[in-house]
Amino acid sequence: MISKTLTGKKETLVMKFGGTSVGTPEAMRQVVSIVAAEKKNWRNLVVITSALSGVTDLLIDMASGKANLKASAAILQNRHREIADVLIHDQTAREQALLLVNKIIDQIVNLCQAIAILGESTPRIMDTIASAGERMCIYLLAAAIQSAGVAAQPVEADCLIRTDDHYTDAHPDMEKTQELTRLELFPLFSQGIVPVVTGFLAANDKGNITTLGRGGSDYSAALIGAALPADDVWIFTDVDGVMTADPRLILTASTVPVCSYREIAELAYYGAKVLHPKTIRPVIEAGIGLRVCNTFNPAHPGTRLVSELEAQAGIIKAITTVRDLQLITIEGRGMLGVPGVAARTFETVAKSKASVPLITQASSEQSICFAIPSSFADKVVSMLKDVFRQEIEHRDIDRVWATDEVGIVTVVGEGMKSTPGVAGRVCSALGNSRVNVIAIAQGSSEVSISLVVAAAQIQQALQVLHQLIQ
Ligand code: ADP
Numbered sequence: 001m002i003s004k005t006l007t008g009k010k011e012t013l014v015m016k017f018g019g020t021s022v023g024t025p026e027a028m029r030q031v032v033s034i035v036a037a038e039k040k041n042w043r044n045l046v047v048i049t050s051a052l053s054g055v056t057d058l059l060i061d062m063a064s065g066k067a068n069l070k071a072s073a074a075i076l077q078n079r080h081r082e083i084a085d086v087l088i089h090d091q092t093a094r095e096q097a098l099l100l101v102n103k104i105i106d107q108i109v110n111l112c113q114a115i116a117i118l119g120e121s122t123p124r125i126m127d128t129i130a131s132a133g134e135r136m137c138i139y140l141l142a143a144a145i146q147s148a149g150v151a152a153q154p155v156e157a158d159c160l161i162r163t164d165d166h167y168t169d170a171h172p173d174m175e176k177t178q179e180l181t182r183l184e185l186f187p188l189f190s191q192g193i194v195p196v197v198t199g200f201l202a203a204n205d206k207g208n209i210t211t212l213g214r215g216g217s218d219y220s221a222a223l224i225g226a227a228l229p230a231d232d233v234w235i236f237t238d239v240d241g242v243m244t245a246d247p248r249l250i251l252t253a254s255t256v257p258v259c260s261y262r263e264i265a266e267l268a269y270y271g272a273k274v275l276h277p278k279t280i281r282p283v284i285e286a287g288i289g290l291r292v293c294n295t296f297n298p299a300h301p302g303t304r305l306v307s308e309l310e311a312q313a314g315i316i317k318a319i320t321t322v323r324d325l326q327l328i329t330i331e332g333r334g335m336l337g338v339p340g341v342a343a344r345t346f347e348t349v350a351k352s353k354a355s356v357p358l359i360t361q362a363s364s365e366q367s368i369c370f371a372i373p374s375s376f377a378d379k380v381v382s383m384l385k386d387v388f389r390q391e392i393e394h395r396d397i398d399r400v401w402a403t404d405e406v407g408i409v410t411v412v413g414e415g416m417k418s419t420p421g422v423a424g425r426v427c428s429a430l431g432n433s434r435v436n437v438i439a440i441a442q443g444s445s446e447v448s449i450s451l452v453v454a455a456a457q458i459q460q461a462l463q464v465l466h467q468l469i470q
């Protein structure tokens with residue numbers, strides 16, 4: 001239940017805007033008008049923003065020597081200036097915002113030059129560089145909102161979100177984050193000012209910048225929403241909410257109006273980029289509402305995420321795909337007698353730093369099969385052959401091998417739990433269309449079924465299964 005204040009306004013809303021929502025003057029104009037409209041409905045608003053679309057990739061390319069520094073710096077300056085020219089009407093405010101943006105660009109160029117001279121970088125420096133896009137964006141966006149008559153102030157989230165030292169994928173300390181967030185944002189609320197906060201970045205105890213992982217601005221919104229706590233967190237993107245499939249791959253994909261946290265967690269984990277998988281937990285724990293909606297179609301309700309959803313029997317709600325994987329199999333009739341094969345296998349995979357999106361083990365224990373990103377396949381196969389050298393010599397293990405490239409197609413829906421035969425329906429639909437299922441696994445929460453198919457058949461599998469959605 002969202003509380004209302006005496007003025008009839010609702011209390012606190014966190015709005016997060018993704019890269020495409022702020023990537024051009026027209027897009028950012030749209031963001032400014034959404035913020036101005038919601039300021040009339042909510043007493044306290046927090047705006048969280050990503051970098052302009054493509055900027056984080058460019059910054060990482062600059063740091064790794066893939067992009068020319070001078071040319072990239074000019075691109076960054078021009079893109080930000082173009083927006084400032086259109087949306088920041090006051091000349092002094094515009095010049096001040098651009099001064100800050102250019103200062104950040106200079107800082108980044110210096111760091112990238114140092115990396116080039118040293119010939120190496122560190123995760124800590126990479127985080128400082130990768131997060132510069134968000135830092136530049138808040139100065140523009142806050143000034144643009146101010147220009148539209150709404151009091152706004154840029155806030156760099158290193159003074160709000162505290163994390164451990166795990167650079168590039170840092171873990172938040174919720175207690176300290178809550179203390180800092182309230183300390184910084186409550187005084188702004190009491191003056192009616194909208195904080196415009198950097199997504200993606202945080203800081204560790206030493207004050208060094210860390211980041212929350214690629215796509216992590218959604219997670220920033222969840223953390224700040226939970227810390228306040230807000231009544232609602234709205235994630236604004238470039239499509240009408242969570243859809244039945246990636247609309248770039250399936251043109252007939254439609255919005256899923258209500259989605260459970262379990263469903264979205266499976267979708268996000270299995271490749272639906274629309275929401276960062278870590279976003280869900282802080283929001284559930286704080287009991288906050290979560291909505292995914294479209295910056296370019298704000299009247300559309302988008303998708304409302306709920307903790308409990310009455311399962312609709314037999315319903316497949318959405319389908320998602322992960323590409324660029326290979327299956328690795330360890331097999332041998334003697335494996336039954338060898339203790340700890342699975343433990344040693346996954347210990348080895350963990351050492352390679354590859355993540356494993358899917359595991360299947362036949363109950364006969366004569367084989368273990370799992371998927372990993374293709375870029376790790378050769379390395380993992382050779383590490384496993386090393387680890388099991390003795391077992392291979394003794395013929396307890398016959399083979400350790402990787403398939404050609406495959407993909408995972410995952411069907412998601414709470415209703416599958418209570419409906420027998422969904423897996424059968426899915427497999428026969430694929431069989432009838434001559435899509436060969438190489439392996440199958442059911443998610444532990446029983447709201448998803450994942451099928452491994454050859455890379456060349458992923459799109460066909462997606463199309464066939466999308467037709468099963470009523
Ligand atoms: P943002 O920059 O706003 O964070 P992202 O690019 O991270 O946006 O995520 C939005 C994109 O996710 C959409 O443009 C869409 O192509 C993609 N996407 C993949 N699967 C889905 C899905 N099931 N529903 C909606 N969007 C999806």
Ligand code: ASP
Pocket residue numbers: 018019050051056057133199200213214215216217218
């Ligand atoms: N800008 C960051 C990225 O591209 C974070 C985000 O957009 O969520 O990964």
Ligand code: MG
Pocket residue numbers: 018215218273274275276
């Ligand atoms: Mg995103």
